[in-house]
Amino acid sequence: MLIDLQQIFESTGESQNLETTIDKSDYELFGCYPFINPIAVKGLVANKADVVFLDVKVSFDFKLPCNRCLEDFIKSYDYSFHHILVNEPDKENDEYIALEAFKLDLDELIMSDILLNLPSKFLCKDDCKGLCEKCGANLNFTSCNCNDDNIDPRLSVLADLLK
Numbered sequence: 418m419l420i421d422l423q424q425i426f427e428s429t430g431e432s433q434n435l436e437t438t439i440d441k442s443d444y445e446l447f448g449c450y451p452f453i454n455p456i457a458v459k460g461l462v463a464n465k466a467d468v469v470f471l472d473v474k475v476s477f478d479f480k481l482p483c484n485r486c487l488e489d490f491i492k493s494y495d496y497s498f499h500h501i502l503v504n505e506p507d508k509e510n511d512e513y514i515a516l517e518a519f520k521l522d523l524d525e526l527i528m529s530d531i532l533l534n535l536p537s538k539f540l541c542k543d544d545c546k547g548l549c550e551k552c553g554a555n556l557n558f559t560s561c562n563c564n565d566d567n568i569d570p571r572l573s574v575l576a577d578l579l580k
Contacts, residue, residue, distance in 0.1 A: 423519035425464050426504055432463035435473065439524050446481075446532075453480045453491065458527060462502070469502040471514070475527060481539045485547035486555050492539075498530045 418437060425431045438455035460473035476495045483490055506515035514526065546556035551563040568576050 418523045420462075420521045420523055421519060422462060422469065422502065422516065422521055425462055426469055426519055429464050429467055432461055435460040435462065435523070437523070439527060441528065444528075449481055451479045451481050453478050456527065456531070458523070462521075471498075471500040471502055471521075471526075473498045473500075473527065473530075475531065477531075479535075483541035483545055484538050485540060485545040486557055487548065488541055488555065488557075490539075490541040494531075494535075496531065496534050498527075500526070 418439070420433075420435075422433075425433055435458060437458050439458060440455045441452040442450060442455075444450065444452055454477065456475055456477040458473060458475050460471065462469065462471050464470075474495065474497050476493065478491055478493050480489060480491045482488065500514045501512065502516055502521065503513045504516055504519055514521075541557075548555055549561045549563055552561050554561040
């Protein structure tokens with residue numbers, strides 16, 4: 418969604434409400450299509466004292482396999498983002514979002530913000546037990562009878578200390 422902000426840049430005190438959805442159901446991440454419903458976006462673009470601010474809140478549901486047990490799970494995320502928009506790039510300060518010809522690509526900015534804020538590890542629950550490394554059983558639902566006595570021979574001396 419491309420938004421023309423020329424009127425806001427030229428008029429101090431001018432503002433514009435944003436309320437839209439972004440459909441990213443075809444966006445692939447880690448071999449999956451995790452955005453199971455459109456991303457809800459609500460925000461405000463405002464010129465305060467000749468500085469243009471963008472405040473946005475996004476919410477979405479995300480479906481990925483757990484990094485420990487590989488079970489699919491759905492998690493809801495709510496993020497808030499705050500940006501300062503400028504019409505000319507500032508090479509000394511990369512904290513500003515530089516626009517070309519007063520146009521803001523909201524979809525691209527929102528996706529960048531979301532991807533930068535997602536966790537690096539996706540777990541179905543904080544205390545996920547994962548899979549047994551020998552038989553592959555999901556330890557969240559069952560216990561396995563795999564023998565843990567297979568000790569690396571190089572470390573067997575340490576095992577003797579525990580006896």
